[in-house]
Amino acid sequence: MVELKLNVSEAPDVRVVLPNRAENVAIIRQALTGIADAMRLENGLLSDIKTAVSEACNNVVLHAYAGREGPLEVYVCPGEDELDVVVRDEGQGIKPNPPEPDAGVQGVGLSLIQALTHHVEFRGASGEGTEVRMGFRASGLVEPTPAANEAEDQVDPPTGDLVLSVTAGALAAPVLGRVTAMLAARASFSVDRLADVVLVSDAIAAHAPTEIVGRHIHMGVDTTVGALDVRVGPLEPGGGRRLVTASALGGMPAVLDQLANDVDVAVDGHSEQLHLRLTDVH
DSSP states (O other), rough: OOOOOEEETOOOSEEEEEEOOOOHHHHHHHHHHHHHHHHHHHHHHHHHHHHHHHHHHHIIIEEETSSSEEEEEEEEOSSSSEEEEEEEEESEEEEESSOOOTTTTHHHHHHHHHHSSSSEEEOOOTTOOOEEEEEEEOOOOOOOOSSSOOOOSEEEOOOEEEEEEEESSSTTTHHHHHHHHHHHHHHHHHHHHHHHHHHHHHHHHHHGGGGBBSSSSEEEEEETTTTEEEEEEETTTTHHHHHHHTTTTTOOOOOOHHOOEEEEEEEETEEEEEEEEEOOOO
């Protein structure tokens, strides 16, 4: 279970935190594809980004925790002419120095990262975790539009086996949609029910921005066979029910009430979390 505190004003546009399991690298790739959809990245550049980031993630999977499980964190910060990606761990990590050509699996992976990035920096020390900071040259990016409700204080994102934070705006729907669809597929949802999960994520992306604390939509997700437990927050007081109500379209029942098996709002001090449970059987 991931528990985080983020400084909202300094947080990247997209942040994904999840266990360093090999199968979770595919979730990172889906998040990157969602970013590419929103920012209109060329396919060749997206391929380079996914390959380099996957190599950095694979090193966390293979080497960071000496066979134990620990957090894999990926941050993405789009700019005017560059996309910056950071992959970090809290374990022994990968070697912070440039690899030798014959250094084995790690060396091959890091050499490939160096070949695909505009610039790369390796930070870390023994027992203190490692960061791989990658920059990809990309001209003419469609930058995300910042939300107006910036916050200065730290916030408590929801807990979950996966925690995803994305700035409200153009990035939210494609990133949330691709990640939740991947999780639903992993939970063995039917095709029809998987489509419902995407509709739920679209509703959150569309209506959460007016209710969130800060400028990020934070989502924590636990996945089991046949079920997703989704938590969205922190939200302003009363924001959970307002978010649900706002998802009603054209006089129809609220999408979140209609498609989720269970909907609940949890109050935590001066903020709220919206809890949704979605199962393969509706």
